[in-house]
Amino acid sequence: MTAESEKPKRDTYRHGDLRNALIKAGLELAREGGPEAVVLRAVTRQAGVVPNAAYRHFADRAALLHAVSQAAIARVARTIEAEQAALPPAADAAAAARGRFRAVGTGYLRFAQEEPGLFRTAFHVPGDLAHAEDDTAAGGSGLTPYALLGAALDNLVETGVLPEDRRPGAEFLAWSAVHGLAVLLIDGPLRDLHPTQAHDAGRRVIDMVERGL
Amino acid sequence: MTAESEKPKRDTYRHGDLRNALIKAGLELAREGGPEAVVLRAVTRQAGVVPNAAYRHFADRAALLHAVSQAAIARVARTIEAEQAALPPAADAAAAARGRFRAVGTGYLRFAQEEPGLFRTAFHVPGDLAHAEDDTAAGGSGLTPYALLGAALDNLVETGVLPEDRRPGAEFLAWSAVHGLAVLLIDGPLRDLHPTQAHDAGRRVIDMVERGL
DNA sequence: TACCCTTGTGTACGATGTCCACATTCGGAG
DNA sequence: CTCCGAATGTGGACATCGTACACAAGGGTA
Numbered sequence: 001m002t003a004e005s006e007k008p009k010r011d012t013y014r015h016g017d018l019r020n021a022l023i024k025a026g027l028e029l030a031r032e033g034g035p036e037a038v039v040l041r042a043v044t045r046q047a048g049v050v051p052n053a054a055y056r057h058f059a060d061r062a063a064l065l066h067a068v069s070q071a072a073i074a075r076v077a078r079t080i081e082a083e084q085a086a087l088p089p090a091a092d093a094a095a096a097a098r099g100r101f102r103a104v105g106t107g108y109l110r111f112a113q114e115e116p117g118l119f120r121t122a123f124h125v126p127g128d129l130a131h132a133e134d135d136t137a138a139g140g141s142g143l144t145p146y147a148l149l150g151a152a153l154d155n156l157v158e159t160g161v162l163p164e165d166r167r168p169g170a171e172f173l174a175w176s177a178v179h180g181l182a183v184l185l186i187d188g189p190l191r192d193l194h195p196t197q198a199h200d201a202g203r204r205v206i207d208m209v210e211r212g213l
Numbered sequence: 214m215t216a217e218s219e220k221p222k223r224d225t226y227r228h229g230d231l232r233n234a235l236i237k238a239g240l241e242l243a244r245e246g247g248p249e250a251v252v253l254r255a256v257t258r259q260a261g262v263v264p265n266a267a268y269r270h271f272a273d274r275a276a277l278l279h280a281v282s283q284a285a286i287a288r289v290a291r292t293i294e295a296e297q298a299a300l301p302p303a304a305d306a307a308a309a310a311r312g313r314f315r316a317v318g319t320g321y322l323r324f325a326q327e328e329p330g331l332f333r334t335a336f337h338v339p340g341d342l343a344h345a346e347d348d349t350a351a352g353g354s355g356l357t358p359y360a361l362l363g364a365a366l367d368n369l370v371e372t373g374v375l376p377e378d379r380r381p382g383a384e385f386l387a388w389s390a391v392h393g394l395a396v397l398l399i400d401g402p403l404r405d406l407h408p409t410q411a412h413d414a415g416r417r418v419i420d421m422v423e424r425g426l
Numbered sequence: 427t428a429c430c431c432t433t434g435t436g437t438a439c440g441a442t443g444t445c446c447a448c449a450t451t452c453g454g455a456g
Numbered sequence: 457c458t459c460c461g462a463a464t465g466t467g468g469a470c471a472t473c474g475t476a477c478a479c480a481a482g483g484g485t486a
Contacts, residue, residue: 226464226465226466227463227464227465228464228465231464231465262465262466263465263466263467265465265466266464266465266466269463269464270464
């Protein structure tokens with residue numbers, strides 16, 4: 001039991017890239033077990049280093065967790081981008097904008113289901129969403145999930161799908177609905193829904209948002 | 214610093230009502246600090262009892278936290294009920310049903326803002342929502358928050374405000390939106406919104422739900 | 427080559443959750 | 457009324473955690 005973990009035995013005294021190694025190990029632990037599984041000692045153990053070594057790169061456990069959280073947010077962004085990239089060609093600009101908008105929600109929800117541990121870590125208290133502007137939380141396009149949502153909404157206005165006067169604050173409405181569903185799906189009563197049913201629930205929520213925005 | 218807490222010095226060997234005392238102390242700690250502040254040793258300390266005494270009433274810390282969580286959910290229910298009770302008389306049955314429905318969301322959001330620690334504790338992983346049927350989570354009317362929402366939706370159908378074919382699964386839609394906003398308000402980017410603005414955001418989300426249901 | 431700043435190590439401390447054996451008391455059976 | 461077992465609280469111990477402090481190793485630069 002004790003000797004199951006990797007033992008990346010280092011021959012050099014210096015690690016070379018500890019900071020990233022710690023974040024990587026943190027992501028692995030967060031993947032199964034969520035934020036509370038990101039235990040400082042476990043992370044350093046996995047990196048083959050003594051616990052205190054972490055303090056050369058992070059002020060404390062909270063700082064480490066924050067970095068891991070940012071990395072997780074970046075993965076959310078990537079999933080959304082992938083969802084958008086996989087979209088079939090649309091009839092017109094308006095339809096394209098709608099598709100891009102819906103893909104934000106779909107990708108977000110898909111990530112929540114496929115990687116619940118990372119999802120919980122990504123949006124862990126406090127203010128991970130608030131610092132969602134840091135580029136450490138961005139995906140391949142350099143945009144955070146929040147920024148991706150904003151861009152999609154802008155597009156909706158440009159193509160005339162969404163009236164301009166409804167634009168302000170629209171991200172809060174959309175984000176609220178989709179994030180709320182994600183929580184329900186992860187550890188609420190919709191926890192063990194079949195992926196197909198879950199996808200269906202996602203469709204319904206996004207429908208509601210489109211109608212109600 | 215250390216000697217600030219109450220010292221309910223017991224003269225009797227038996228406490229008499231430890232179980233409830235522990236839950237009460239847990240609620241106090243959860244109030245400021247959320248679920249992670251419900252520390253077993255701190256709880257027993259506050260009850261004037263040795264740590265191990267808790268194990269006579271709860272299997273482990275998780276069980277204790279669960280009980281505290283249920284109590285917190287009950288408070289959510291009470292807040293919703295109060296919100297509904299304070300409603301002005303409505304013109305007709307349909308308007309009344311609408312009011313009751315909106316009050317569920319308003320009360321929920323109010324609780325989240327006024328008692329963020331308890332709110333986070335109430336809906337803490339895992340499955341507090343799933344066990345939301347226990348009567349330990351019910352308010353004065355004997356209904357849990359979830360049941361209150363369901364009842365309000367039923368009422369909406371009865372009075373013809375909501376088409377019957379839209380009823381199934383409607384609680385998920387409504388709950389998703391409102392809960393998502395609550396999270397945003399508590400530790401998302403809307404964290405430090407003025408209460409008035411927050412209330413406004415709540416109105417907008419509930420509007421969206423009504424339109425989009 | 428010599429020095430110093432960065433990075434990793436070792437040891438130690440207080441706090442936490444939980445286990446085990448023991449002490450105290452209440453309530454019912456005789 | 458007494459005694460005894462079940463319920464309840466105590467005391468001590470252990471592994472693990474986050475973190476502080478002093479020290480060691482080694483790489484970059486003068």
